[in-house]
């Protein structure tokens with residue numbers, strides 16, 4: 001009964017909901033990036049694109065955006081409970097690791113709700129519906145599609161270090177312990193923001209790593225390694 005009669009039990013249940021929702025969200029994100037988008041680029045995919053955009057994508061986007069919302073909400077609720085109930089401080093090593101993942105997760109949540117979903121709803125899906133009814137596509141659809149594509153690839157990139165740092169919170173003891181060092185946060189936040197801004201406002205050559213699935217995965221692994229090394233160096 002500890003599960004429902006103690007604060008720790010509730011934290012456990014919320015953490016369980018948190019990663020259920022997280023798996024739903026990141027699962028659909030990876031489906032879009034690793035499976036659906038490459039399929040749309042094939043001949044058969046090109047033929048199926050309009051039907052899929054009208055019939056399948058809206059449902060996939062429902063699970064995607066609400067998965068993101070529940071992951072985000074339960075994640076920050078847990079952080080508030082750790083601070084309020086357990087007296088954990090923001091400068092705790094465990095908190096540094098959680099927040100490194102949480103900051104990336106929060107930017108990813110922003111990308112879903114404020115870039116990818118509006119672009120899909122108001123442009124890609126609406127255009128596919130218009131064309132199916134013999135009307136014109138919504139003006140600006142290719143540009144919005146490209147922006148949403150970069151945001152989606154950037155979320156895939158972030159998903160790798162985000163999961164590493166979140167999972168490391170209780171399972172990689174010793175790393176970034178007791179730090180919350182100013183230098184660590186300046187470098188970490190600077191890098192994370194640079195990656196995000198590059199997706200949203202950059203154009204062309206600086207975004208080459210987002211042009212392929214393999215480039216995106218390598219960039220995600222690269223960011224993980226850099227953040228890890230900085231975390232080790234500031235504590236050595």
Ligand code: HEM
Nearest residue numbers: 019022023071072075076078079102105106166167169170
């Ligand atoms: C959106 C921002 C996010 C915030 C603020 C956040 C916050 C948290 C917090 C506070 C914990 C508890 C850590 C602990 O007690 O050790 C946690 C754990 C976890 N989170 Fe997140 N999270 C976010 C996004 C995600 C996403 C997108 C996923 C994707 C699957 C995810 C997967 C996990 C997993 C698997 C754990 C369990 C780690 C463990 O117990 O070892 N989180 N997260």
